[in-house]
Amino acid sequence: MHVEDLPTPALVVDLDVLRRNLAVMGSRWPGRALRTHVKAFKSTPLARAVAAAGHPSFCAATVREVAGLARAGLGEDLLLANETLHLHELGELVERGLARITVAVDSPETVDAARAGGIREVLVDVNVGLPRCGCRPEEAGSLADLARRRGLEVRGVMGYEGHVVGTEDRARRARGTERAMELLVAAHEAVGGEVVSGGGTGTWDLNTWVSELQAGSYLLMDTAYTRLGLPFEQASWVQGTVISVDRDGGAVADVGLKALGMDHGDPTIEGAVVLLCSDEHVTFLPDGDGTRWRVGDPVRVWPAHVDPTVAYHDRFHVSIEERVVDIWPVDLRGW
Amino acid sequence: MHVEDLPTPALVVDLDVLRRNLAVMGSRWPGRALRTHVKAFKSTPLARAVAAAGHPSFCAATVREVAGLARAGLGEDLLLANETLHLHELGELVERGLARITVAVDSPETVDAARAGGIREVLVDVNVGLPRCGCRPEEAGSLADLARRRGLEVRGVMGYEGHVVGTEDRARRARGTERAMELLVAAHEAVGGEVVSGGGTGTWDLNTWVSELQAGSYLLMDTAYTRLGLPFEQASWVQGTVISVDRDGGAVADVGLKALGMDHGDPTIEGAVVLLCSDEHVTFLPDGDGTRWRVGDPVRVWPAHVDPTVAYHDRFHVSIEERVVDIWPVDLRGW
Known part of the structure; x- marks a missing residue:
């Protein structure tokens, strides 16, 4: 038809365009360095296409997104890049060996919720300027200590420069990213672990500080992101x-x-x-x-x-x- | 829980508040004079509660909404208050006796689509000021003639003063409604039929020209409508x-x-x-x-x-x- x-x-999605976008992103963030954000498309078949191209790591914004990926056999390395207090469904998936699931924590309450829900691994979510979740950078180390005392594995930090990813002027976007990532890198020094997770489609080639890029919009794009002159x-x-x-x-x-x-x-x-x-x-x-x-x-x-x-x-x-x-x-x- | x-x-919906809103609206628009707009809530159980309170007429914005009401046994008098070119699903429901379905038409093409889809009854949709569908008032009569020549029953007219329903100043809202309804009444004189359908939650007590009120938001309300000082x-x-x-x-x-x-x-x-x-x-x-x-x-x-x-x-x-x-x-x- x-x-x-x-x-x-x-x-409608044009599969050729989608594949070109994925190839461009993959050229800068190969393999597991690209942690595609499922919130942008909420579809396991689309996620499967990304995994098949060599990028099996995903992040998500809701429990349903994470659980759905796990049940679809896409559970190699899933990050709930968001705080939530009800994690039993995800903990059960971990327990059954269906997925590796890491969750973001930014408070003692979310650490306790992760522990209570049967989650084993966390990232400390650091506020790097966007007024939305994340602990203060100077509190990241003590929160990591608390998580470890609770028996959780702390894989590292995450922080999203969402307040600058949409800035149209590239030089200003770059400066904003640098300031945000200085905070994240400092927090990472206090937290430890291998992972520094952050970034987005708008900073895909500007963010040189993270070890993995959390980007989702690059696959489908929209008119707001198109104004930035990105190669997607x-x-x-x-x-x-x-x-x-x-x-x-x-x-x-x-x-x-x-x-x-x-x-x-x-x-x-x-x-x-x-x-x-x-x-x-x-x-x-x-x-x-x-x-x-x-x-x-x-x-x-x-x-x-x-x-x-x-x-x-x-x-x-x-x-x-x-x-x-x-x-x-x-x-x-x-x- | x-x-x-x-x-x-x-x-969440508070059922007591919903019932109070329905009672207030029903006091001004009893029985079939109230044609509740399903687009505001898209739920057959909620529609059933409205019908059970004595208001069995509904309008809707999509084929799915109309078909769903018909299949739920709520097909006594349904109006697709919108133009569409694909009406076979609704025509089949009419053919099977599951519903009385009237559709809006505003062009020769939509008249032909109604006929081709097996629809028997139409309203002429008249543009009364909102830049969204509806024929010009002066064309309503000839469009009704065309529909009748095509074998369709023309029940009357509809026209929505959507450009004024949200006007916060009540006097200005009233004047805008009057101007819009003068156009609709003139079109009705040319079209004939028993039905003059229009209005909305924001003009529920200002629109004295229509024979039936198309309102949906009154049931659940929202902060935009609340600013108008309505009794919902x-x-x-x-x-x-x-x-x-x-x-x-x-x-x-x-x-x-x-x-x-x-x-x-x-x-x-x-x-x-x-x-x-x-x-x-x-x-x-x-x-x-x-x-x-x-x-x-x-x-x-x-x-x-x-x-x-x-x-x-x-x-x-x-x-x-x-x-x-x-x-x-x-x-x-x-x-």
């Missing part, structure tokens, strides 16, 4: 259909804000200016090149933020040269 | 857990933008200022009253826009006086 014959709205291409869009036009050339397609992550703003349509997104509609106007739409026309809607876009869909329609060749369920969404 | 013992994040209360929130705190009193809970509709902005937390939402986190600061959070504390996160919030969740946890008494699947999401 051609992608333009899909019932709409439909989430947008591989995923929402296929829609024009359902209404007016005589001024404006048009409405059936891809609304329930099919798109809206926190980074409106989506993009080639040849158009997006005027309005509502629940199941996007209204757009010609951008001046004379394009006119007709009812029934196919339209590609490019999300501003891919992660929350994918989370609204239950499957990827996998395409090669415009033909749908596979369906990948988005099987790790929800909680 | 107490709502604060739920695994988080968890979508927020019945739904996302229950979260504090997973990280810092020594300044800031806190992070496990309710992020994948658990919230973000198009109307950040959610609200009582006693706090929300600083940042990311995929699985909300970071918030004390608002000055001295509240301090601890890791493990329960927190209620009130969405700014309920419709796209619900669409991220697979179930409502139904509560009465803080106890979970039922689970309602969000079974009509997706496409």
